[in-house]
Amino acid sequence: MKKLLLASTAATLMAGAGSAEDVKIGILLGFTGPLETIMPHMADSAELAFKEISETGKFLDGSTITSVRADSTCVDASAATAAAERLVTSDGVLAIVGADCSGVTGAVLSNVAVPNGVVMVSPSATSPGLSSIEDNGLFFRTSPSDARQGEILADVLEEKGITSVAVTYNNSDYGKGLADAFAANYDGEITLSASHEDGKADYSAEVAALASAGGEMLVVLGYIDQGGKNILQSSIDTGAFDTFLVGDGMYGQSLLGLADMVEGSLGVVPWAEGEGTDRFTELGTEAGILVDSTYTRESYDAGALIALAMAKGGEATKEAVAANLLDVANAPGEKILPGDFEKALDILAAGGDIDYVGATNVELIGPGEAAGSYRYYTITDGAYETIDIR
Amino acid sequence: MDILNALVAFTNFVVVPATTYGAQLALGALGVTLIYGVLRFSNFAHGETMSFGAMVVVLVTGLFQSWGISLGVLPTALLALPFGILVTALLLLATDKVVYKFYRKVKAAPVMLVIVSTGVMFVLNGVVRMIVGTDDRRFADGARFVVNARDFKEWSGLSEGLAIRTTQVITVVVAMITVAALFWFLNKTRTGKSMRAYSDNEDLALLSGINPERVVTITWLLVAALATIAGALYGLDKSFKPFIFQQLLLPVFAAAIVGGIGNPLGAIAGGFVIAFSEVTLTYAFKKVVTYLGPDSWVPDGLVQLLSTDYKFAVSFAILIIVLLFKPTGLFKGQNI
Numbered sequence: 018m019k020k021l022l023l024a025s026t027a028a029t030l031m032a033g034a035g036s037a038e039d040v041k042i043g044i045l046l047g048f049t050g051p052l053e054t055i056m057p058h059m060a061d062s063a064e065l066a067f068k069e070i071s072e073t074g075k076f077l078d079g080s081t082i083t084s085v086r087a088d089s090t091c092v093d094a095s096a097a098t099a100a101a102e103r104l105v106t107s108d109g110v111l112a113i114v115g116a117d118c119s120g121v122t123g124a125v126l127s128n129v130a131v132p133n134g135v136v137m138v139s140p141s142a143t144s145p146g147l148s149s150i151e152d153n154g155l156f157f158r159t160s161p162s163d164a165r166q167g168e169i170l171a172d173v174l175e176e177k178g179i180t181s182v183a184v185t186y187n188n189s190d191y192g193k194g195l196a197d198a199f200a201a202n203y204d205g206e207i208t209l210s211a212s213h214e215d216g217k218a219d220y221s222a223e224v225a226a227l228a229s230a231g232g233e234m235l236v237v238l239g240y241i242d243q244g245g246k247n248i249l250q251s252s253i254d255t256g257a258f259d260t261f262l263v264g265d266g267m268y269g270q271s272l273l274g275l276a277d278m279v280e281g282s283l284g285v286v287p288w289a290e291g292e293g294t295d296r297f298t299e300l301g302t303e304a305g306i307l308v309d310s311t312y313t314r315e316s317y318d319a320g321a322l323i324a325l326a327m328a329k330g331g332e333a334t335k336e337a338v339a340a341n342l343l344d345v346a347n348a349p350g351e352k353i354l355p356g357d358f359e360k361a362l363d364i365l366a367a368g369g370d371i372d373y374v375g376a377t378n379v380e381l382i383g384p385g386e387a388a389g390s391y392r393y394y395t396i397t398d399g400a401y402e403t404i405d406i407r
Numbered sequence: 408m409d410i411l412n413a414l415v416a417f418t419n420f421v422v423v424p425a426t427t428y429g430a431q432l433a434l435g436a437l438g439v440t441l442i443y444g445v446l447r448f449s450n451f452a453h454g455e456t457m458s459f460g461a462m463v464v465v466l467v468t469g470l471f472q473s474w475g476i477s478l479g480v481l482p483t484a485l486l487a488l489p490f491g492i493l494v495t496a497l498l499l500l501a502t503d504k505v506v507y508k509f510y511r512k513v514k515a516a517p518v519m520l521v522i523v524s525t526g527v528m529f530v531l532n533g534v535v536r537m538i539v540g541t542d543d544r545r546f547a548d549g550a551r552f553v554v555n556a557r558d559f560k561e562w563s564g565l566s567e568g569l570a571i572r573t574t575q576v577i578t579v580v581v582a583m584i585t586v587a588a589l590f591w592f593l594n595k596t597r598t599g600k601s602m603r604a605y606s607d608n609e610d611l612a613l614l615s616g617i618n619p620e621r622v623v624t625i626t627w628l629l630v631a632a633l634a635t636i637a638g639a640l641y642g643l644d645k646s647f648k649p650f651i652f653q654q655l656l657l658p659v660f661a662a663a664i665v666g667g668i669g670n671p672l673g674a675i676a677g678g679f680v681i682a683f684s685e686v687t688l689t690y691a692f693k694k695v696v697t698y699l700g701p702d703s704w705v706p707d708g709l710v711q712l713l714s715t716d717y718k719f720a721v722s723f724a725i726l727i728i729v730l731l732f733k734p735t736g737l738f739k740g741q742n743i
Contacts (some may be wrong), residue, residue: 209709214716217654218543218645219428222689222715225420229691230709242543255419256556256568272519 037079040333042323044084045115045125045137047091048172052117057111059308060086060139063114063320065304066355070324074360077333081193082324089116094124100297101129112136112323112338119144119190126156141313144194148384155339159315159322159379161287161389163191167198169285169391169407170236170262177283180205183221183232183258185248187239187266189210195238195264208232215243220251228257238264243293268394272396279396284362288392288406289314290378297355297376314376315387317355322346323372325353327367335368346381348372413698415567420681425686426679427644427713430582434637435655435679436662437589437671438630444606444669445626446507448520454656455531455636457647459498460635461642464491468546480550482574484643485581491639496631501525503627511623535649544647557731563593567694574644579631583635586675589629592673598625606669654719658685661722665729667736676737685721688712 025119044063046056067082074081085108087100097116104110113135116122122142131153138157139147145164150156163355174182184199184207186192196210209230227235235258239245245267252258255277261282263272268286272279297317301308308314323338325345330337350370353361361371374377384386393404435457442450450456467487477483489703506527510520553576556740593599598621605612605622613619638652645651662681666673691709700706712720730738 122501155466211715216648216650218641218648221420222718223590224685225424226689226691226709226711226715229416229711230692231694247543254552254556254572255570256560260556290529 022303024218028232034235036079036332037081038080038329040077040080041108041110041325042082042084042320043101043108043110043113043115044086045089045097045101045104045113046086046117047121048086048088050089050091050093050257054205055311058118058307058313059117059316060084061304061306062301062308062313062316063140065301065306065343066317066320067324068304068360069300069322069356070362073362075359075366076328077331078325080333081141084114084320085110089121089125090120091118091121094121097121097125098128101125105133110135111335112138114319114323117141118267119147119194123150126150126152128347130155132266134335134339136323136326136335137340138319138342140319143175144190145198146190146194148386152384154160154385157319157322157342157381157385159318159375159377159387160312160392161387163195164198165389166265166287166391167195167200167284168202169393171202171204172265172407173283173285173393174203174234174236174262177344179233181204181232182234182236182262183196183208183230184210185213185227185239186210186235186366187244188214191266191322192238197292199236199238206232210271213239215240215246217244217247220247221242221255222272224248224251224257227252228255232258234260234262235259236262236264237267240266241269246275249275249279273399273401282396282400284396284401285391286387286394289390291378291404292335293354293374293376293378300356304334318343318373318375318377318379320356321358321374322379325358325365325371326362328362329371343381343385345371346379347375408523412565412567415563415565415569416557416694416698419567419569421683421686421690423569423571423575425683427681428677428686429580429740430579431637431641431644432658432662433675433677434582434585434633434640435521435659436674436678437586438637439659440666440668440671440674440692441630441633441662443663444671445602445622446511446520448517448524450630451521451524451527451656452502452531453630454652454659455528455535456499456630456634457638457641457655458493458535459531459638460491460495460631461652462539462559462637463494463646463647464488464635464639465544465546465642466490469523472548478549480573481689482547482577482643483551484546484624484639485577488636488639491614491635492632495635496628499627499631500624503623506700525559532649532653535567539649544642546647547643549573557708574640574642578640578644581636581640585633589633589671592629602626616694657719658682658722661726665736667726669739670736671735672736680737683723684725685718688721689715689718733738 044060046060048056064084067084070076071081081172087104089097122139132265136155140159140270143163145162148162186196239246263284265286298308326338326341327333329341329345350372351364353371353373355376364371380388390406392406394401439453458557464484464487467490468484471483550573553573554571556570559569600615602622662677663674666677691708691711693706696710697705
């Protein structure tokens, strides 16, 4: 009996200690392609989380996390699939932070992640289509689905008592998805829902059609540095519409450039605020990361969630990530802010529960996607003015 | 009142933009037609010449603005135009010397020159993008509107607004001045007459002692002026973006061919025919019909013949129809 006890203790120790190892996690983002300027900051943010967790020395008995970067290209599904295949089969990563754009994320998920049982946590894919994709519980995202934004856009109009609008959207997965989500939630009349192509100099024909259809307001779901801005300009110039409701792609400094003309217009953009966000800003700035870039907070949280899920499972395996990710992200448990990993790992080691709050107030709902909070703003006196966060 | 509203809506969304666009196309088509008439080939690089000229104007305008030079209510770009024309002229003369001169000397077939000009187009395209990048640039300054939509509504008491931008007026006025000057040059001056003679019959022109190289040089100078003005006005009115000039090439060629290629008057008519058909065929007439029809007669649809996505298809269709039924164009140009 004594021998048996000793042997089992030894076995547990062996398994538990497992000796400190090198845990590999993939970062699959579009380092080349249409969003290449924001990707390095996203990758840096995810790696910051890995570094902080490794440095506590308490992650799976002193294991360290090494990240392996790969290029998703954002638009080329076959290149992204090949890159992911390499991460999983040759580099042997246990989970992937990514991918970035909705199209390639779906492709990588069904071609690589699901067949290999690897978890993907996307910081930036927002297409509503990914909510219902067949994922075997392996897909999570720290960014909210555009379905939620569509709901909020519709709510905003209904609160204002606006019963008839014209909609113009960017001709892409993003624009189409968001326009559909909006149409599904809006009870008023949509006089015309027309797509526009980016990269043209003249949108007067598009605006003429929208003006002819009429409506109290024009809903613009495009990109501010592309067609969206020209549509606004042309609408104002011809007097077709005076006020606008704009989606998240229209949030930017260039919009304020038109501020005196779009006075009183409304907009919605994903937003995070609170203690966690401030802490991340502090830590990120210290580490030399451009924290105000898009989706850096979501990337940090994606990285942290994967590592904490492993810690909760007590082993560095693919299965541990899949089984525990929702558990560490949501209540109940001790709230964990960015940088609090030592505390988190202590609690997990003692078998306790944590509720990772992170930089974006992470709360994963439905099939494992962020509930997301949005800032509902108006443009007054040439500046953004928050009406509320919802 | 309703008839007035219908009229104002139609003017605001069809007549004003189509007139401006037509003037820009006409200037572009004049350049194409001059090259065809004198040098006898279709210059596919013309769109990029416009782009290059507009780019120089954008850069010089930026320089003037940083020096605090302005024209008050008028856009500074007008002041930069001569510099744009000058630089573009140098570029065109250099291209001619390096590229086209050789093919003229060996009396290459026109189709060969077309291919050569396509090559020039790609090179110029790259040069422009290397110099200013691919971003959208707005360089219009000064007063934005001659007639403002909101003010017009208040003044007239109508429910429809009418907006006329300063750049639209400038486009039309500058185009008229340019065309008048060109016609005066071609019809009244000795050099202009020698150009027309060379275009009509090369051998007879040579016999009467006209220097062909001089005619070619002057043609390129005129083309540089026309292309720069057309490009700068288009950029001023809309926005300057290097990519769009390749899209603009099709309507410009359609305008030149519809009017009768080689015929300057035809180029102008062609420009307006193409512009008005593009805008009218893709305009949604719902509002106009609602105003004009009886109260109960409100159309459900948009009353739109073609979706706006098919704008370019309109110029293609007109081009094919004209080539099938009247290959010399509306104004008896040369047969192609």
